[in-house]
Amino acid sequence: MSNEDKGKWVGKGMKRKEDLRLLIGRGNFMDDIRLPNMKHAAILRSPYPHAWIRGMDVSEAEKLPGVRGILTGEDVEKMSKPFSVGVPVPPKYYACAVDKVRFVGEPVAVVVADDRYIAEDALDLIKVDYEPLPVVMDIEEATQPDSPILHDNIGSNIYSHRLFKYGNPEKAYEEADLVVKGKFLFPKYGSTPIETYAVIASYNPYNEEFVIYNNYQGPFVTHFLVALALGIPENKMRWIVPTDIGGGFGTKTGMYPYIALIALAAKKTGMTVKWLEDRREHLLASSTGTDRVTYMEAAVKKDGTILALKDKAIDNTGGYIRPPEPGCAYRSTGNHTGAYQIKDLDREVLVVGTNKCLTAPNRGYTCQELYFSVERLVDMAATELGLDPAEIRFKNFIQPGQFPYTTATGGLYDAGNYPKAFQMALDIIDYKKMREEQQKARKESKYIGIGFATVVDPSVTNIAYVTLALTPEQRAKERPKSGSGESVIVKMDPLGKVHVIASTNPQGQGHETVISQIVADELGIHPDDVTVSDVVDTHDRVYSITTGSYSSRFASVGTNAVVYATRKVKERMTKIAAHLLEANPNDLELKKGKFYVKGSPDRSISIRHVAGTAHWNQAALPEGMDAGLYASSFLSMPTSKPVDDLDRVDSSNTYGFVAEAIVLEVDIETGEVKFLKWASVHDSGTVLNPMLLEGQVMGSCIHALGGTLYEEFAYDENGQCLTASFQDYLVPTAMEVPKIDIGHVETASPLTALGSKGAGESSSMSVPVAIGNAIADALSPLGVTIDELPLSPNKIWHLIQEARAKKD
Amino acid sequence: MVGYRRIVVKVNGVQYEREVEPRRLLVDFLRDDLELIGTHVGCEHGICGACTVLFNGRTARSCLMFAVQADGAEVMTVESLAENGKLHPIQEAFREHHGLQCGFCTPGMLMTTYEFLNENPDPSEEEVRKAISGVLCRCTGYKQVIDSVMAAAAEMKGK
Numbered sequence: 001m002s003n004e005d006k007g008k009w010v011g012k013g014m015k016r017k018e019d020l021r022l023l024i025g026r027g028n029f030m031d032d033i034r035l036p037n038m039k040h041a042a043i044l045r046s047p048y049p050h051a052w053i054r055g056m057d058v059s060e061a062e063k064l065p066g067v068r069g070i071l072t073g074e075d076v077e078k079m080s081k082p083f084s085v086g087v088p089v090p091p092k093y094y095a096c097a098v099d100k101v102r103f104v105g106e107p108v109a110v111v112v113a114d115d116r117y118i119a120e121d122a123l124d125l126i127k128v129d130y131e132p133l134p135v136v137m138d139i140e141e142a143t144q145p146d147s148p149i150l151h152d153n154i155g156s157n158i159y160s161h162r163l164f165k166y167g168n169p170e171k172a173y174e175e176a177d178l179v180v181k182g183k184f185l186f187p188k189y190g191s192t193p194i195e196t197y198a199v200i201a202s203y204n205p206y207n208e209e210f211v212i213y214n215n216y217q218g219p220f221v222t223h224f225l226v227a228l229a230l231g232i233p234e235n236k237m238r239w240i241v242p243t244d245i246g247g248g249f250g251t252k253t254g255m256y257p258y259i260a261l262i263a264l265a266a267k268k269t270g271m272t273v274k275w276l277e278d279r280r281e282h283l284l285a286s287s288t289g290t291d292r293v294t295y296m297e298a299a300v301k302k303d304g305t306i307l308a309l310k311d312k313a314i315d316n317t318g319g320y321i322r323p324p325e326p327g328c329a330y331r332s333t334g335n336h337t338g339a340y341q342i343k344d345l346d347r348e349v350l351v352v353g354t355n356k357c358l359t360a361p362n363r364g365y366t367c368q369e370l371y372f373s374v375e376r377l378v379d380m381a382a383t384e385l386g387l388d389p390a391e392i393r394f395k396n397f398i399q400p401g402q403f404p405y406t407t408a409t410g411g412l413y414d415a416g417n418y419p420k421a422f423q424m425a426l427d428i429i430d431y432k433k434m435r436e437e438q439q440k441a442r443k444e445s446k447y448i449g450i451g452f453a454t455v456v457d458p459s460v461t462n463i464a465y466v467t468l469a470l471t472p473e474q475r476a477k478e479r480p481k482s483g484s485g486e487s488v489i490v491k492m493d494p495l496g497k498v499h500v501i502a503s504t505n506p507q508g509q510g511h512e513t514v515i516s517q518i519v520a521d522e523l524g525i526h527p528d529d530v531t532v533s534d535v536v537d538t539h540d541r542v543y544s545i546t547t548g549s550y551s552s553r554f555a556s557v558g559t560n561a562v563v564y565a566t567r568k569v570k571e572r573m574t575k576i577a578a579h580l581l582e583a584n585p586n587d588l589e590l591k592k593g594k595f596y597v598k599g600s601p602d603r604s605i606s607i608r609h610v611a612g613t614a615h616w617n618q619a620a621l622p623e624g625m626d627a628g629l630y631a632s633s634f635l636s637m638p639t640s641k642p643v644d645d646l647d648r649v650d651s652s653n654t655y656g657f658v659a660e661a662i663v664l665e666v667d668i669e670t671g672e673v674k675f676l677k678w679a680s681v682h683d684s685g686t687v688l689n690p691m692l693l694e695g696q697v698m699g700s701c702i703h704a705l706g707g708t709l710y711e712e713f714a715y716d717e718n719g720q721c722l723t724a725s726f727q728d729y730l731v732p733t734a735m736e737v738p739k740i741d742i743g744h745v746e747t748a749s750p751l752t753a754l755g756s757k758g759a760g761e762s763s764s765m766s767v768p769v770a771i772g773n774a775i776a777d778a779l780s781p782l783g784v785t786i787d788e789l790p791l792s793p794n795k796i797w798h799l800i801q802e803a804r805a806k807k808d
Numbered sequence: 809m810v811g812y813r814r815i816v817v818k819v820n821g822v823q824y825e826r827e828v829e830p831r832r833l834l835v836d837f838l839r840d841d842l843e844l845i846g847t848h849v850g851c852e853h854g855i856c857g858a859c860t861v862l863f864n865g866r867t868a869r870s871c872l873m874f875a876v877q878a879d880g881a882e883v884m885t886v887e888s889l890a891e892n893g894k895l896h897p898i899q900e901a902f903r904e905h906h907g908l909q910c911g912f913c914t915p916g917m918l919m920t921t922y923e924f925l926n927e928n929p930d931p932s933e934e935e936v937r938k939a940i941s942g943v944l945c946r947c948t949g950y951k952q953v954i955d956s957v958m959a960a961a962a963e964m965k966g967k
Binding site for chain 2: 013015016018019020021022023024025026027029031032117191192193194195196244245246247248249278279280507508509510691692694695698699700701702703725726727731732733734735737740
């Protein structure tokens with residue numbers, strides 16, 4: 001089979017199909033859904049970070065005209081079970097606080113009313129008797145036995161604790177010339193998508209079925225977990241996600257409790273209930289990335305060879321822990337050593353609770369936390385050894401000839417050329433010249449710094465990694481977990497046009513467009529002849545625990561499903577065409593919408609004729625062939641295997657690469673940072689649509705810029721959140737965006753049909769530490785140490801003053 | 809409970825007469841009463857700019873205004889931009905340059921750009937940055953939004 005149209009669409013910056021509804025105000029977001037007799041919910045939230053609920057009086061609220069019912073913690077305890085989570089002793093995490101609140105903003109009751117205005121009025125009439133308790137806000141303090149305990153059933157604030165050893169770190173330490181050490185603090189920042197969470201739920205008491213609309217990025221594991229909490233089988237909960245989600249970035253992959261909470265409100269009141277999170281609720285109580293304290297050290301040789309890493313990392317999932325946590329601590333296991341050939345590791349991992357908002361993945365899902373330590377340490381080692389920070393990276397890179405490369409922790413890196421990509425970044429900023437400029441500037445008391453990050457960008461989670469929270473002995477008692485599959489159905493209608501049914505639930509990544517490009521290439525048709533519905537409805541979509549858009553899955557496992565399903569359709573079309581032409585299928589070729597018998601240009605049949613036959617003249621089909629014309633694909637990556645007995649796991653499936661090179665100037669009088677040059681070089685395999693890829697790269701760079709310089713969910717020592725509005729939680733605006741020169745190196749993944757790898761998270765992992773390294777470099781003459789974020793002007797100014805005071 | 813007030817508002821050229829509660833937000837009036845769901849709500853405190861509409865020709869945050877304030881006013885929403893099956897040049901430019909991803913902030917970006925290019929048909933990139941800095945976008949990193957606005961200016965100027 002040849003296809004001369006191949007490559008006509010994939011790789012081109014085709015304009016998006018999605019835009020034709022989004023630009024004219026005809027998107028279909030959660031708040032655009034209007035159902036008959038829909039009522040509106042508002043949630044009462046705890047003003048205390050830690051307190052017993054001694055009593056609640058809802059009688060006044062119930063009397064307010066327009067109020068249809070109130071759901072309290074007492075109801076929730078009776079009507080549902082706590083959510084499951086993969087730690088040895090799970091906290092009792094219900095959809096709403098039952099007897100105790102553990103962070104400011106935790107739900108304590110739900111009012112259902114005729115409109116949101118009335119529902120919010122009613123919240124003011126509910127009286128709650130709280131008995132405040134001491135709080136624990138600091139990560140390390142939370143690990144101490146004398147800290148206030150959040151969950152009595154656990155007995156400590158430690159949700160998960162594991163020790164790992166890979167290779168022979170003791171021997172590496174003996175061979176090392178130097179051990180470099182650091183303590184790093186990574187802040188709690190988030191994604192704050194402009195569309196907040198939303199749920200609409202209804203319940204039919206006669207067939208005991210829920211119908212739930214929400215803007216979740218899955219269903220992923222959450223559909224199953226919510227069904228368990230509601231005490232129903234999964235097929236009794238129809239879960240529908242609308243066509244458009246207003247941004248996600250991981251925030252909408254956490255098992256947020258509101259799906260169950262609003263379902264229970266619907267069940268109790270008998271109403272169809274809609275709840276839309278407002279921004280204050282979102283900033284107080286939705287979901288953030290985890291903050292992390294890391295103690296890390298590297299054993300190195302004089303020549304810069306890094307022999308071993310040793311670390312203790314403590315993550316904080318807040319007042320409770322919910323899936324996919326404790327994934328924060330284990331997700332990056334396979335790529336823990338980043339882009340380097342490091343064989344020996346010693347690790348201690350803790351996941352703790354404090355009286356803060358809960359966590360979920362946040363674009364980069366803790367790879368930014370990991371690389372902030374690893375890449376800072378690499379720079380610190382270079383400084384101590386008198387090496388150039390570029391040189392030490394080249395020295396330790398995995399080399400192009402070593403792929404596929406198995407890491408010490410079990411990651412299987414599929415393809416890459418790290419030296420080439422890093423060199424490209426150095427060339428873009430003109431590294432040598434920049435060093436000269438830096439020297440010149442220093443003589444004029446100007447503080448220019450150059451910072452790098454060279455990181456491996458894992459995509460397509462293998463769900464196996466969550467079981468790392470258990471010891472090999474504990475795991476042996478349970479059934480193993482593994483997988484990464486994505487499902488796509490391709491069908492051709494009687495007139496020869498294609499409709500693709502996918503379940504990736506994109507949040508703006510342009511999957512409809514890319515799917516159309518791929519199918520057009522595979523079948524030699526025009527992308528306009530392909531339509532795509534890419535939303536989840538659990539009753540009519542084929543899905544699994546792995547389904548959804550998270551961990552940059554689409555470009556790898558998503559496109560595989562599209563390609564393989566389309567090829568199956570094409571194979572069937574070829575068989576039908578061969579049957580009708582009385583030819584051998586192997587002798588046919590598809591050109592410009594027609595199947596030809598090779599060498600006989602007069603013997604041909606159009607795609608439309610083939611499709612028409614499959615639907616209109618089923619008796620004419622080859623014997624035994626299904627009627628109609630469709631095929632599906634639902635393959636897990638072959639590399640997605642369970643964790644082994646030595647705690648090794650290929651925690652992702654395809655592995656891209658990012659080289660960040662940033663030149664900036666710090667104004668030491670104001671602490672302000674000005675970007676002079678920024679190169680961001682990416683290897684996301686084969687580029688599917690360069691225009692969309694640029695959007696993903698820029699988005700990830702600026703998301704990370706926010707986390708590095710501006711964004712933090714800040715709390716005072718009493719546990720009050722100080723950043724509950726966009727006036728306090730600062731996200732970058734167009735004014736803060738510097739010029740970024742993007743480059744690409746394409747090493748095709750052998751695991752994907754098109755050679756592509758994920759790209760959506762990419763620079764969110766590398767930018768924080770690249771900026772951190774650049775600021776550290778700029779301020780090195782002053783003796784400033786950079787080991788925490790965010791690096792606001794205020795923070796930088798204080799660091800400079802502290803360093804000066806030390807010197808004096 | 810509070811009483812209702814009668815208001816007369818022209819939205820996208822159509823005159824509407826409605827009874828509203830004095831506390832009803834303009835954005836809720838547009839979305840829920842008039843079913844013009846193109847305008848989005850992102851923060852309800854006037855920072856994110858997703859709800860931006862034109863109010864008597866000037867950009868305004870419809871989440872910070874009451875519907876009763878619009879009595880006698882003319883309001884323009886994103887639904888008014890495309891006409892007769894043809895995208896407005898600003899919308900065309902956003903499509904051409906990938907100036908949107910999830911599309912949630914897009915109504916605010918488009919209406920802000922509409923006002924800005926009316927007043928400044930030949931802007932510098934820096935002026936574009938300033939003009940759209942009141943609309944938050946978490947997807948794009950703004951670069952392609954800026955490209956889109958610059959391209960729209962060039963296209964509209966050429967006409």
